[in-house]
Amino acid sequence: MNQPKNILIASGAIALLVVLCAIAWYKTSNKPVTSEHGEAVEEKAAVPGDEKGPHGGRLYRDGDFAAEVKIFEEGVEPHLRVYGYFKDEPLKPSELQANIYIKRLDAEQNISFTPESDYLIGNEIVYEPHSFLMIVNVSYQGKKHSWKWDTKEGRVTIPDSSLKSSGLEVLKVQPMQFETALELKGELKFPDNFESFVTPKASGTLLKTYRSIGDKVNQGDLLAVVQSQELIRISAEQKIAQDNLQFARKKMEQERSLWQKRVSPEVDYINAKREYDDALVRVNEQNSLIRSYGGAGNGTIEVRAAMSGTVLEVLGAVGANVNPSTPLFKIANTSQLLAVVNVPADKLNLINPNNKVTVKAEAPNTEEALGRIKYISDVIDPKTRTAQIFVEIPNQFKWRSGQLISAHIFEKESMKAMVIREDALQNFRDWDVVFIRVGNDFEARPLELGDKFNGFIEVKSGLKPGQLYAAGNSYLLKAELGKSGASHDH
Numbered sequence: 001m002n003q004p005k006n007i008l009i010a011s012g013a014i015a016l017l018v019v020l021c022a023i024a025w026y027k028t029s030n031k032p033v034t035s036e037h038g039e040a041v042e043e044k045a046a047v048p049g050d051e052k053g054p055h056g057g058r059l060y061r062d063g064d065f066a067a068e069v070k071i072f073e074e075g076v077e078p079h080l081r082v083y084g085y086f087k088d089e090p091l092k093p094s095e096l097q098a099n100i101y102i103k104r105l106d107a108e109q110n111i112s113f114t115p116e117s118d119y120l121i122g123n124e125i126v127y128e129p130h131s132f133l134m135i136v137n138v139s140y141q142g143k144k145h146s147w148k149w150d151t152k153e154g155r156v157t158i159p160d161s162s163l164k165s166s167g168l169e170v171l172k173v174q175p176m177q178f179e180t181a182l183e184l185k186g187e188l189k190f191p192d193n194f195e196s197f198v199t200p201k202a203s204g205t206l207l208k209t210y211r212s213i214g215d216k217v218n219q220g221d222l223l224a225v226v227q228s229q230e231l232i233r234i235s236a237e238q239k240i241a242q243d244n245l246q247f248a249r250k251k252m253e254q255e256r257s258l259w260q261k262r263v264s265p266e267v268d269y270i271n272a273k274r275e276y277d278d279a280l281v282r283v284n285e286q287n288s289l290i291r292s293y294g295g296a297g298n299g300t301i302e303v304r305a306a307m308s309g310t311v312l313e314v315l316g317a318v319g320a321n322v323n324p325s326t327p328l329f330k331i332a333n334t335s336q337l338l339a340v341v342n343v344p345a346d347k348l349n350l351i352n353p354n355n356k357v358t359v360k361a362e363a364p365n366t367e368e369a370l371g372r373i374k375y376i377s378d379v380i381d382p383k384t385r386t387a388q389i390f391v392e393i394p395n396q397f398k399w400r401s402g403q404l405i406s407a408h409i410f411e412k413e414s415m416k417a418m419v420i421r422e423d424a425l426q427n428f429r430d431w432d433v434v435f436i437r438v439g440n441d442f443e444a445r446p447l448e449l450g451d452k453f454n455g456f457i458e459v460k461s462g463l464k465p466g467q468l469y470a471a472g473n474s475y476l477l478k479a480e481l482g483k484s485g486a487s488h489d490h
Contacts, residue, residue, distance in 0.1 A: 055083055055119075060136060060147040067138040067145065069100070071126055078130075080122035082113055084140060093120045097139040104132045105155075105438040106467070128431070128446045129153040154428060154444030156435070156480045169472035170437055173463050176419040178453040181408040182350065186341035188361075188403045191392070195332035196306050197315075201293040203323040204228030204301060206316045213314055217305045217331060224303040224316065224328055231290065232299035238286035245283045248276035309333040337399060339371060339391040341407045345380050348387055352376075356410040357391050361399055369393045371407070414451075418459040422452065424471040426478045434459075435477045437468040442477050 053059040057070025068083040082098045084091035093115035100122065102109040113120035131153035137146050158166065200206075204226040211223050255272040258264035294302040309331045316328035339359050343351060357371040371393040380387045391407060399405075424434045431446035450458030463469070470477060 053083060053085075055081070057081070057083070058149065060138075060145070062145040062147075065140055065143075065145055067096075067098070067136065067147075069134075069136055069149075071130060077125045078127065079124070080111060080113070080126055082120040082122075082136075082138060083118065084120075084138065086140070090118065091140065093118060095140060096120055099137045101135040101137075102126070102132045103135075105441055105443050106436060106464070129155075129444055131155055131443060154433070154481060156442045156477050157440050158442060158477075158480075159440050166476055167473040168470050168476065170468050171421060171424070171471050173418050173420060173459065173465055173467045173469060175415060175417050175465070176453075176456060177413055178416050178419075178451055178456075178458065179356070179410045179413050180451065180453075181410045182343075182347055184341050184343055184407050184409065186339050186359075186391075186405050186407055188337045188339055188399055188401055188405055190332045190334070190401050191336060191338045194307075194334075194336055195309070195312075195330065197327035198223060198303060198306060198329040198331060199324050199327050200224075200226045200228070200301055200303055200322050201324060202226070202228045202230045202301055203321070204230065206318050206320050206322050206328070207300065208318060209314060209316065209328070211311050211314070211329065213311055215311045216309075217311060218308045219305055221305045222302055223305055225296070226301040226303060226322060228293070228299055228301050231293055231295050231301055234286065234289055234293070235295065235299055238283070238290060241279065241282040241286050245276070245279040248272070248279040252276040303328060305329075305331060307331060307333060332401070334398075335395055337393050337395045337401070338374070339393055339405055339407055341389050341391060341405075341409075342384065342386040343389055343409075345385045345387060348376070350411050351389065351409055358408045358410075359391060359393050359405050360407075361397070362404045362406060367397050369395075369397060369399075373409075416450065416458040418463055418465055419456045420459055420463070420469060421471045422455055422457050424469055424474050425449075425457070426474055428478060428481070434463065435470040435474055436463065437470060442470055444477075444481070 051059040051061070053066075053068030053070070055068055055070050057068040060067050060069065064087045066085040066088070068085070070081045070083070071078050072081050073079075080100060082093075082096065082100075084093070084096045096113075096115075098113040098120050100111045100113075102111065109124055109126070111122040111124050111126075113122055115121075131151060134149045134151070135146065136149065137144060139145070158168070163170075205228075207225045207227050209224045211217060211221070217223070252269070252272040252275070255264060255269040259266050259269040294304065296302045310333075311329055312332050313330035314328070315330065316322055316326065322328065339357075351373070353373045353376070355373060357373060358368045359371050360366055360368045371391040373389055374392045375390045377388045377390075389409075420434055425447075426433055426435070426444075428444045428446075431444070432449055433444040433446050435442040436445050445462050447462035448460040450460045452458075
């Protein structure tokens, strides 16, 4: 009866011993690794691609096989190179087959490879930034090895809720008509036929003026009165000529009556008529002369405005002696101006009268006026090697003669396929970049830039038509990258 019981106890003891041995083995095999100083060190599995290969690329391992993937960009466009190793010994590229898939925010690439030298070379450019998910597939001796590498470069994530408060604007890459222009300097003046100096027609004393600076006048308005001794003399001569005319008329009528009565010969009547005609000519001459002087009677001359405009200067003083070379007033029609623009001699061939011209005064916050080329000078200044062109512009902005201006003379128009706003540009790692938007992510895109026009700039490469990009406060994205310590590691 005791034998089965003893067997049961023995079996239990053996089972307990096995469990204790298993526990001891488990503790021994899972003992923490210690440093040489006895400190516990946490073990971490190696991440594929963290190891560097002999050529400086990322090394991916799978058992005894390894593949080194390098983005090579020394003196050439960036492209992928793949090196193969078996038990850390280099393999011939002809022994390998490779394919790498690249997924970016806004694009995909499927790159195939061909043998070259001691590596496989990819058939596509891997453009900047090198920010993407890469799936590496390399086959050796019929076995396929695959790895993933996810890298982010120049990328910032901003949710919609933060986007509104940041002041960032999101715009589309669009086509735009550009006008190529020469920017030149010049000065404003009134056209010669739009200003005049008013002078008396004869010498005399200025008795009175009727207009002051700033007054608007119409052609023919009375401006001043001058007492002229010369006009007094001419008026006296006119009175004598008038008296002689009356005497000659009476004599002519008398001689005609006598001739008709056959008392006097006809020749006496003819001579009398000739004397009357001569007297009439002298009277008309004196009257015309007085009118040309602006005679108003009593030896005074009325000085009147020769054109409509604004009185810019009153130059005569009441009581002063004046003469026909003494200006009394300066009047200008300020509704139009002439921009005199200096053009380098080597640029003259780009300009013709049909060119569009805009003119802007060199002052803060001024508007632009549209002008028309009136004349291109045939003379080149031997000192400055420039020629002058004269541009007519309306004076709707109340500019002034003598004011400095800049003029844009447009040579030609051209349609640009991709255009962005200039304030969207930022500098990132020696590149001119713009931040594209995909979902909540913004990522820097290096650009090849072209012409500028009116606050916009042409993009020759680096973007796609219709792509969304950040403008306005886009510098905030660059600042955010600085905080994250973005690196450029291949």
